[in-house]
Amino acid sequence: MCGRFSLLGTPEEIEAWFDLMELEAFPPRYNIAPTQPILMVVSGETPPPGSNRPNRRALLVRWGFIPGWVKDTANYPLMINARSETAIEKASFKAAMRHRRALIPASGFYEWRRTGDKKAQAYWIRPRDGGIVAFAGLYEPWANAEGSEIDTGAILTTGANANLRFIHDRMPVVIEQKDFTRWLDCKTQEPRHVADLMKPAQADFFEAIPVSDKVNNFANTGPEIQERVAETLEERKKPARAKPPEPDDQMKLF
Template identity: 55%
Template structure:
């Protein structure tokens, strides 16, 4: 699950890491939210000079996937995430999973855990060793009746790993640098050829830092959203009946998180 993330790297760092040229100005962004423009990396149509691999392209797209067959995106549910386990068979995502896999550069993401008194604890979850991470993503171009186009994307998710499952049941799919080429080259690698990459990242890859509730405001963009906060206690479960209800709600959330914000 991923409903907010940040990209703090410079353009030079993005270009060096992914082997692309970034044409647009892209300042550090601490609170990237659904429907905002986000950067993705895709394979181009032609080989890179001196190489037999497709050239990589960086492009800005709307975060919120719109299938090509949608008649009216304004009346279509906001799909910011897609389950990696089922994307190859879902009508909304299967064509993109086959032909338009992409990478979404990020410095980390945010997740929320239920705490006591109806409150939620926000966490800034970043690579333990710093640097950037690439989330697996799917891209689709929606074309209106008048010919105008809108490029869109969704972030793929997996089951959480053991280190972060107490915060949320789902995590963004992490694609490691050594797997970028296989993931992006949709001409040589079908969806079935990359299924081994659809797994939770190892337990020690991320660290979760409790941060203030400033991040709850999608319109707040200050760097101080990363200030460490005192961690709120876990929400207590009073009795077995409440525990059963909580488990049922969690199962329902786990079964359908594509349309959730966070």
């Protein structure tokens, strides 16, 4: 599962990593929460003749996937993640898996380890070597009854790797830079052609840093939420299926 993440790279760093055209300036985001706007990279239209650059564009979407056929969102669950193993079979995600795959720039994510007594230890999980990563994502346009349209999205998850399994049994799918073009190519690459990309990151790719419960509050948006603390849970046991704190009325797009 992935219920919070961050994006600390500069627009210039993100442009270079994803081979994008110029991005508008934006501040570091330390505590991105569900229903807030997130940055996605998607395939653009056919590039002009003679161009050797991949044609990619940035898209701002609401984090919380809504299938186009949903009429009333009041009673529809908040879907921030999609299981990569079953997404092509689920009515909610199958069209997006075929036609609207995306990359989600991130600097890392947060996860909570829980014990039977409900105590939780938060972790900031980042690339061991730093830098930007690309989570696999799906996006979907959704229109309300008045015809107002918004893009919505979800992060694809997979089983956790050996180093992170003590925290939670799921983690975001990470797409390597060499596979960006194949993942984003929804014209010639069917879901079965990119199934091999939806796997856990290598065991030593991420490091997990214990942090305070400041991250639980979406209003805390500064670097202090990533400061290392002493772990409050001494024994590392097999985790129960855990959920991050429920999103409140936080920067909702509608």
